[in-house]
Amino acid sequence: MQQQTAYETPYLEAFDAFQGGHASGDPAFIQAHRREAIERFGAQGFPTARRGNEAWKYTDVGPLARIPFQLPDPSRGALVKQGQLKTASFGSGEWPKLVFVDGTYSEELSNLPRSRNGVTICNLAEAMTRRPEVVEQHLGRLASQEENGFTALNAAFVHDGAFVHVSKDYAAEHPVLIINLSSGKHPDSVSHPRALIVAEEGAGATVVEMHASLKGSRYFTNAVTEVVVTPGATVRHYRVQRQSPHAYHIATIKAEVGRDATFDSAAVDMGASLARNNLGVTMAGEEGHAALNGLYLVGDAQHVDNEVVIDHAAPNTSSRELYKGILDGKSRSVFHGSIIVRKDAQKVNASQADKNLLLSEQAEADTKPAFWIYADDVKCGHGAANGQLDENALFYLQARGIDRASARTMLVRAFAREIVQLIDLAPLRDYVDRQVIKVIPQLQSGAA
Numbered sequence: 523m524q525q526q527t528a529y530e531t532p533y534l535e536a537f538d539a540f541q542g543g544h545a546s547g548d549p550a551f552i553q554a555h556r557r558e559a560i561e562r563f564g565a566q567g568f569p570t571a572r573r574g575n576e577a578w579k580y581t582d583v584g585p586l587a588r589i590p591f592q593l594p595d596p597s598r599g600a601l602v603k604q605g606q607l608k609t610a611s612f613g614s615g616e617w618p619k620l621v622f623v624d625g626t627y628s629e630e631l632s633n634l635p636r637s638r639n640g641v642t643i644c645n646l647a648e649a650m651t652r653r654p655e656v657v658e659q660h661l662g663r664l665a666s667q668e669e670n671g672f673t674a675l676n677a678a679f680v681h682d683g684a685f686v687h688v689s690k691d692y693a694a695e696h697p698v699l700i701i702n703l704s705s706g707k708h709p710d711s712v713s714h715p716r717a718l719i720v721a722e723e724g725a726g727a728t729v730v731e732m733h734a735s736l737k738g739s740r741y742f743t744n745a746v747t748e749v750v751v752t753p754g755a756t757v758r759h760y761r762v763q764r765q766s767p768h769a770y771h772i773a774t775i776k777a778e779v780g781r782d783a784t785f786d787s788a789a790v791d792m793g794a795s796l797a798r799n800n801l802g803v804t805m806a807g808e809e810g811h812a813a814l815n816g817l818y819l820v821g822d823a824q825h826v827d828n829e830v831v832i833d834h835a836a837p838n839t840s841s842r843e844l845y846k847g848i849l850d851g852k853s854r855s856v857f858h859g860s861i862i863v864r865k866d867a868q869k870v871n872a873s874q875a876d877k878n879l880l881l882s883e884q885a886e887a888d889t890k891p892a893f894w895i896y897a898d899d900v901k902c903g904h905g906a907a908n909g910q911l912d913e914n915a916l917f918y919l920q921a922r923g924i925d926r927a928s929a930r931t932m933l934v935r936a937f938a939r940e941i942v943q944l945i946d947l948a949p950l951r952d953y954v955d956r957q958v959i960k961v962i963p964q965l966q967s968g969a970a
Contacts, residue, residue: 529587530567536593537678544596545681549650551658559667559677566671580856580888581798581827586770591712591742594624602705610701610734613949618643619699620684625713627682640692646683656687661718664748664776672772676714676746683716686729693726697947706737715745721755728758730950733765740768749777753807756784760950765793774800781807788945790954791818791826792961798827805839816845817941820853821965827856834863840871846941847878848934849885850965860892861902868897874904879937881965931962
């Protein structure tokens, strides 16, 4: 446990005003949950110390911790118009859409269908009234306050958030879009996005989380998502992070996969000065399957860290993990992938790979695979590779009249496309492909 420092003081002071303010009407179990979380955060603090924080060894959160980020005043609001959502939105207007601006739910910008028996999509604050039994059962169960200070801090300020519940044997008709938008109108602000996604037995759902900004300001996003995939259910969860290049982004995603269930995940990171993603998946039932894909594009002095843990707690489960990174300038990436196979989890099939394309001699990619195998009848493998653009391929394209910058873009896009093509949702796949094309020219090293 880490000793509290002055870094935590602004958040501890803000808690009383938050708990006694607009969140004071929340159910007793939520208020108790928050009080426990703030105490935990006060005891843990941020993982800034070298000792006792091995999981954060390659990512220095000191610069983030030293800034006294503040919660925006929800009564002031942020004047964001529907048209400003275009850069963070895609797909059909029929899709359910939950929009949060600087951490506060915007009913005006959201688009929610009429209530149906099979699916509940609403603000988490509303879900506390409409489906309190589901919220109380699952909120905080997978994303434990004890894991780290960031998760505890999110739990301490949980109020607004996204809630998606799909009933037994029901398949959600449309994908659900969750937009977390930073307006840039509140300097040095902090938001704590929260999402709870529950697919009951035999249900199906596709959920897209988008983190974006309207201005290139400095702010801190501390997001937590929990995904419960019960037996026979299928959840496809996509996350796209396009935040300000001056922002700090910490995301924790925890999923539990039951018997005969499937969890597909794709994460795309293109923004933030510092981005850290904690993805943890527990394979809790036999014949469960998880596919985890990731793509990150960073330049200048950006830093992105993916901590991915797959815990095979049940036998006859499988997982596939593929992450790819494109780095330029003085950027740095960290990939720490851990696969755990429990003692009685025989017949597990798990694979893991991380591949990086370095466009600059100063870019750095660190890959640290780890396997903790306690069963003897398993099939597990991993691979890692770092490389540069093939000069022969560049020459080949240039010899056919393609200028070097365009040839470079073609090759980089082809490297990214392996992940993009794994996105099953066509409108999102096209959106990500367009964003990749826009980002590549900004990675300027060697473009001349």
